[in-house]
Amino acid sequence: MNPTRKLVLAAVAVCLFVLVLVVATAGLMLASEAGESGGGRTPEERVVVLVVVVLAGATVGCWALIRLHALYVAASLRMAEELAATVAYNGLRLPEQSAPELRVLAQAANQLLSVRDALEEDVAERVNEARASLEEERSRLAALMAELSQSVVVCNLDGRVLLYNQRAKQELSGGADGSTLGLGRSIYTVFDRALIEHALERLQQAGRDQAGGEESRKLVGSAQFVTATRAGRLLRAHMSPVLGGDGQHGARVGGLSITGFVLVLDDVTSTNERHGRRDALIQSLIEGGRGPLGSIRAAAEMLSDFSDMPPRQRDRFLSVIRDEAKALSVHLESAAAAFSNDLRERWLLEEIHGAELLDVAVRRIGERREGERRALAVKTEDVDEDLWLRVDSFGLLQALRYLALRLQDEYEVREVRLSLARSGQLAQLDLSWLGTFMNNETAMGWLQDPMTTGGEASPLSVVDVIERCNGEIWFQRVRVSHRAIFRTMLPAAEAPTDLPRAIVAAEEGDRPEFYDFDIFSWSGASHELDDRPLTELSYTVFDTETTGLQPSQGDEIIQIGATRIVNRRLLRHECFDQLIDPRRPLSQQSIEVHGITRELLVGQPTIDTVLPQFQTFCADTVLVGHNAAFDMRFLQLKEKQTGVRFDQPVLDTLLLSAVLHPNQNSHRLEAIAERLGVSVFGRHTALGDAMVTGEVFLKMLPLLAEMGVTTLRQAREASEKTYHARLKY
Structure with a gap:
C-alpha cells in the first residue's frame, strides 16, 4: 500500500472516531437533560434511543466519508495515473471528473498539455527536417538491399544478425527445423558455429599479417567457404570484416577492431548440379562409347589385315561397323539433347519472366528516335503468361530492337508484332510483320552483321547473342498470311516457386525493416x-x-x-x-x-x-x-x-x-x-x-x-x- 493511501485511511479512521465520540456525547447529554426534566422514559428506552442515534450518525458519517473518498481521494489517484500517461504520450487528455474542483484542475492540466504538445510538435517538425537526409539514405539502403541478386547478412561478433535482405530471408529461412532468419537472432541457427568461427580466425590472422604499415592496417582480408544450409541448399560465402574505430569494442587487429562481419552468399546448388550432370555426361560418353569404338576398331583391323576376305565375311564386318556406328551416333545425339543447355552455357544468364521481357521490348522498340516523325508501332499477341526464359536479357532486347528498327529504316515497316509461346521444352519468340518482301540472303546477312542502331555499334551480331542464350534464330515467310517472321527458339526456365517478398511489400506500401545497426554493441556474454x-x-x-x-x-x-x-x-x-x-x-x-x-x-x-x-x-x-x-x-x-x-x-x-x-x-x-x-x-x-x-x-x-x-x-x-x-x- 502506498504512503498516500495509508495517510488517507488513517484520516478516515480518525474522522470516524471523532464522529462517533461526538454523537455519543450528544446522546448522553440528551439523556441527562431528559432525566433532569423528569421525562417518562425508562433507562432502557434511553439506551435504545442512544444506540439508534449513534448508529444513524455513524452510518451517515461513513457514507459521507466514502463519498468524499471516491470523489476526491480515489479520483485524485486515478487522475495522477492518467496524467502520467498523458505526459508520456502526446494527444491524450484527462477525462471529465465528477468533483467540480478536480474538473477545474483537469481542465487546467489539459490546457498545459495542449501547450506542451504544441511545443513538442514544433520540436518534432525541426527534428523531422534534420532527419530528411538520413531517411533518404535509409530508403536507398532498403531499395539496394531488396534488389541485390545475392544474399547479404551482416552480424556482430556474437553472431547476432543486424541486417539482411529479402533474398537472404528466402534462402536461409524455413529449414526442416523451422529455423528463421531475423534481426537479433543468431546466425549459428543457420550455419555451423565452428565454420563461422574458423572464418573469423582467418580474417583476424589476415589482419595481423597485414598490420605492418599504416596503409596496410586498413586492408583486412576476406575469407571464403562453401557450406550447406539446413534446408539442403549449397552456398558459397564471402566473409568480410566490419571495422570499427580505435575505441570500439571488438577483436583487435593492428590499430583497428573487428566489430562484426558481412556474409555475401551465392546459391551454387544449381551450378553444382550442372557440374555433376556434365561429369555424368563425360562418364556416359566414355562408358557408352568404349564398346562401340572397340567393335568398330576390331572390324576395321580385320578388314585391313585380310584384304582377300570372302565377300560374305566382309559384309558381316561392314555390318558390324554400321551397327556400332549407328549405336554410337544415337548415344551421342541423346546425350547432346539431354545436356545441350549445360554444354552450351558459356555466359552468365538470368531467369526472367517472358511477358515482362516483351513489355520492356515494346517500350524499347517503340521509343521515338531523334528526328523521327513517327515511332514504330509494336504490339504483342499470343503471349504465354506462365513462360520463363533463361537468357541474356540485355543482349536479346538489343537484338530485337536492331532487327525491328532496320525493318523500319530499310523497308518502311510501320508495325511489328511480338509473340511468345511454348514449343516442347523450348520457348518460341517471334518478331513478325506484314506485307514486306525480303529474301533469305538479305535476312541471313542481317542476322550475321554486327548490330548498329541509332549510331550505337556493337561487335556482336544477332546470331552471336542468340547463341550466347543457347538458342537458334532463322527467317521464314508464311505466304498464306503474307507474314514474315524472325523466329527465335530459346531455352525455357522453370517458374520460381517463391518470388521476392520485397515486391509484395512494395505493392502494399509498407517497406520491410530488416536492419538494426545498434545490435553492433550487443554482447551476450557481457x-x-x-x-x-x-x-x-x-x-x-x-x-x-x-x-x-x-x-x-x-x-x-x-x-x-x-x-x-x-x-x-x-x-x-x-x-x-x-x-x-x-x-x-x-x-x-x-x-x-x-x-x-x-x-x-x-x-x-x-x-x-x-x-x-x-x-x-x-x-x-x-x-x-x-x-x-x-x-x-x-x-x-x-x-x-x-x-x-x-x-x-x-x-x-x-x-x-x-x-x-x-x-x-x-x-x-x-x-x-x-x-x-x-x-x-x-x-x-x-x-x-x-x-x-x-x-x-x-x-x-x-x-x-x-x-x-x-x-x-x-x-x-x-x-x-x-x-x-x-x-x-
Whole structure:
C-alpha cells in the first residue's frame, strides 16, 4: 500500500472516531437533560434511543466519508495515473471528473498539455527536417538491399544478425527445423558455429599479417567457404570484416577492431548440379562409347589385315561397323539433347519472366528516335503468361530492337508484332510483320552483321547473342498470311516457386525493416539476463487461441501468433502465425470469440509439429504476453507430450499494467490500449492480439523507467507483488 493511501485511511479512521465520540456525547447529554426534566422514559428506552442515534450518525458519517473518498481521494489517484500517461504520450487528455474542483484542475492540466504538445510538435517538425537526409539514405539502403541478386547478412561478433535482405530471408529461412532468419537472432541457427568461427580466425590472422604499415592496417582480408544450409541448399560465402574505430569494442587487429562481419552468399546448388550432370555426361560418353569404338576398331583391323576376305565375311564386318556406328551416333545425339543447355552455357544468364521481357521490348522498340516523325508501332499477341526464359536479357532486347528498327529504316515497316509461346521444352519468340518482301540472303546477312542502331555499334551480331542464350534464330515467310517472321527458339526456365517478398511489400506500401545497426554493441556474454536493461532485450510477443478456457480439463491450442521486438522496435514482418489441429471438437462459444471453425483447422499440423517451430522462433528472447499465465499453462501441459519446454523469462502486460496503474478498475487489453493511446485491431486473432500487446508493451517501457523499473529482474519482481499474479489456471 502506498504512503498516500495509508495517510488517507488513517484520516478516515480518525474522522470516524471523532464522529462517533461526538454523537455519543450528544446522546448522553440528551439523556441527562431528559432525566433532569423528569421525562417518562425508562433507562432502557434511553439506551435504545442512544444506540439508534449513534448508529444513524455513524452510518451517515461513513457514507459521507466514502463519498468524499471516491470523489476526491480515489479520483485524485486515478487522475495522477492518467496524467502520467498523458505526459508520456502526446494527444491524450484527462477525462471529465465528477468533483467540480478536480474538473477545474483537469481542465487546467489539459490546457498545459495542449501547450506542451504544441511545443513538442514544433520540436518534432525541426527534428523531422534534420532527419530528411538520413531517411533518404535509409530508403536507398532498403531499395539496394531488396534488389541485390545475392544474399547479404551482416552480424556482430556474437553472431547476432543486424541486417539482411529479402533474398537472404528466402534462402536461409524455413529449414526442416523451422529455423528463421531475423534481426537479433543468431546466425549459428543457420550455419555451423565452428565454420563461422574458423572464418573469423582467418580474417583476424589476415589482419595481423597485414598490420605492418599504416596503409596496410586498413586492408583486412576476406575469407571464403562453401557450406550447406539446413534446408539442403549449397552456398558459397564471402566473409568480410566490419571495422570499427580505435575505441570500439571488438577483436583487435593492428590499430583497428573487428566489430562484426558481412556474409555475401551465392546459391551454387544449381551450378553444382550442372557440374555433376556434365561429369555424368563425360562418364556416359566414355562408358557408352568404349564398346562401340572397340567393335568398330576390331572390324576395321580385320578388314585391313585380310584384304582377300570372302565377300560374305566382309559384309558381316561392314555390318558390324554400321551397327556400332549407328549405336554410337544415337548415344551421342541423346546425350547432346539431354545436356545441350549445360554444354552450351558459356555466359552468365538470368531467369526472367517472358511477358515482362516483351513489355520492356515494346517500350524499347517503340521509343521515338531523334528526328523521327513517327515511332514504330509494336504490339504483342499470343503471349504465354506462365513462360520463363533463361537468357541474356540485355543482349536479346538489343537484338530485337536492331532487327525491328532496320525493318523500319530499310523497308518502311510501320508495325511489328511480338509473340511468345511454348514449343516442347523450348520457348518460341517471334518478331513478325506484314506485307514486306525480303529474301533469305538479305535476312541471313542481317542476322550475321554486327548490330548498329541509332549510331550505337556493337561487335556482336544477332546470331552471336542468340547463341550466347543457347538458342537458334532463322527467317521464314508464311505466304498464306503474307507474314514474315524472325523466329527465335530459346531455352525455357522453370517458374520460381517463391518470388521476392520485397515486391509484395512494395505493392502494399509498407517497406520491410530488416536492419538494426545498434545490435553492433550487443554482447551476450557481457551481462546476465536478469540484470540487462529492458530496452536492450529482445522479446517475442505471443498469444494463443484455444478451444476453451480450461487448460487442465482438456482444452487445446488452435492458433499461435507471435511477433518480435528488437531494439525497442516491433518487427511486423517477422511473424509466426499458425493454425493447429486440436484433434477435438470446438465449442460454439469459442468459435463466437475467435471465429476459427473446424473447417479452417482441417489439414493443419498438430501441436507436436508446431511447438518445436515456435520454440525456434522465440529462441534467445524474453516472452511477453497479456495474461501470459493462461497461455503458458497450455504450453506447460504439452511439455511431456512434445518434449518442448519454454524456460525463457516471461513478462505479462496485465501485471505490468497493475504495477503502473494500480488504481484503475480494468486491466483488459482494450482498456490498457485506450489509456496508452494504442490503436486496437485484429482482436481475438492470435497474431492481432500479439501485435497490440507488443505496441502496449513498448508504451510501458518509458513509464516503467520513470518508476525506477529498468531491468528484467525489477520488472519481474514488481509484477510478482501485484494481486493478479496470484491467479492460477
